[in-house]
Amino acid sequence: MSERTQTPLKRTPLHAAHGRAGARMVPFGGWDMPVQYAGLKAEHEAVRTGAGVFDVSHMGEFRIQGKDALKFLQHATTNDVSKFKPGRAHYNWLPNDRGGLVDDIFIYRVADSEYLMVVNAGNMEKDWAHLQHLAAGFDVQLTNESDEWALLAVQGPQAAARLAPHAEPDILARKKNDFFPGKLFGVDVLFARTGYTGEDGYEVFVKAEQAEALWDKLLALGITPAGLGARDTLRLEAGFPLYGHEFSEDIHPLSSHYTWVAKDKEHHGREKLNETPTQKLIGLKLEKVPVREGYPVKQGAKVVGHVTSGTSSPTLGHPIALALIDAASADATEFAVEVRGKDHAATRTEVPFYKG
Template sequence: LSVRRGAGLFDVSHMGEFLIRGPEALAFLQWATANDAAKLKVGRAQYSMLPNARGGVVDDIYLYRLAEEEYLMVVNAANIAKDWAHLKKLSQGFAVELADISEETALLALQGPKAASLLQGLTDTDLSQKRKNDVFTAQVAGRPARLARTGYTGEDGFELFLDPEDAEAVFEALLAAGATPAGLGARDTLRLEAGFPLYGHELTDDTNPLCTPWAWVVKKEKEFHGKEAMLATPCAEKLVGLVLEAGIPREGYRVYSGDRAVGRVTSGGYSPLLEKGIALAYVEKEAQEPFFVEVRGRKAGASLSPLPFVPLK
């Protein structure tokens, strides 16, 4: 709740970072990612996905254009090795250079309605001029940083890419300025309320993104790796948001339509904002209300909720 009302500070240095440089960096990224990387101007970022040859998802990523021929890709921690191997293989034949800078990059996320005003006190850069998905360099608490107005909480906020040697000083300066330290459990609750996917749950190597609420990421008008397979795979399931009348849903819990099992919870938990259990679940495409979730052997009524569960900032 401190993130929803103030400013929460997360250490997300476990995330992976790749640099992609060269005269064919854009051409390579257009082939490797589902979103339209050509729309990215220097200093802008976009959410995207890495499709596999079967039309599933290798990973969901964030792509930042740092310079005309230089991009930064942020990938999920559990997928660093898999993504690296996938991109190295795909990059053959393109005039690009890939560098895995995960080990030499620390990443902090400052999120919440007070994030901008709190950060402004530690930098000379005018943050009011920065829009969502802007990426830029600045000094924070006297240390060089790359900042992006991005996040994984549904709140306004900034992500700070730092030299690991500077990270502790910046972290302490942000705490001293009034940020509340927050952990990955809180981050997961926030992203669930925001209706964001978590790789390995809502998105996997076998998930067709066109069958999800994030189909907007896939730009069908361009060519990309795995496009034909993706377009040829019919959707047997749909992803829905559920709010429970009682109980806390967890991953793997069964979802029923009436008496029939029609799906499973992929992410679930307690929403402090709604004061109820909420879930993301895959159910059969034709499944209709009334829905129930089996929580510890008992069926709890569940109503369909539009995503996000809470308004995004």
């Protein structure tokens, strides 16, 4: 009988620090990641009312530079990369050629012909191969720097004020999506006023070997360590999509409320992306019973879609969900979600569910 070999989980540079903070670790996208420390609700509330810090070092970082860097990114992505200047960042998509997404990404413009792209951890190898394939014929250099960087997301209404006394230059004057080099506790970092929680805050890029000391100093300031559990409830309240749930290789991204990411320009996969989606992503509110990914959504006895993400919202005090619904049925206001053979009323609601 042959033994099944299992690939060991990858560890971020902060793995030992999570152990010291009492984290409960879980497998996530091939990584050993903290799902919670003190508890999901406490971590969620810390980010909504104060400041929390997430380890998102599992994300991938690719550097794109060279004479054709802009031309290449315009071809590879749907958003208009020409519209943002050095020192700025924006959200973007990597479309495939069949009307879905290879990944959803963030791009940071470092200089005129130099960009940093952050990709989802579970898609890193796939994204790298895709970009390498598309780069043929362009005067562009791609470098995978994922192992060099740690990434800490300090989020919440007090995040910037907590960091400011220990940061240079002045981070309080910076705008949303600003991206710039600086120092935090004297350590060289890259600051980005971006995040995935619906709150203000900074994502801090730091060299991997310096991450643990920086993390410890953030916790010493009273910033709450927060895990994947709170990250998911926070992003869902804010209506942010998650790749593998709201987006995939086979889900048309224009079914979502992020249609603004697809600009009117020539790019890879444009023909299929321009086809009308057959589904629409909507928000649902329920009274008591939380729902999960894959649960059927109904009108009467007819299944018209399924839940892509669901949780019991700590901020709002009731269950919420995103659901992909057949386009012909998506404009209705009343639905039902089937949970273990029983239908529970659900009302269509605006997304985002919560605005910080």
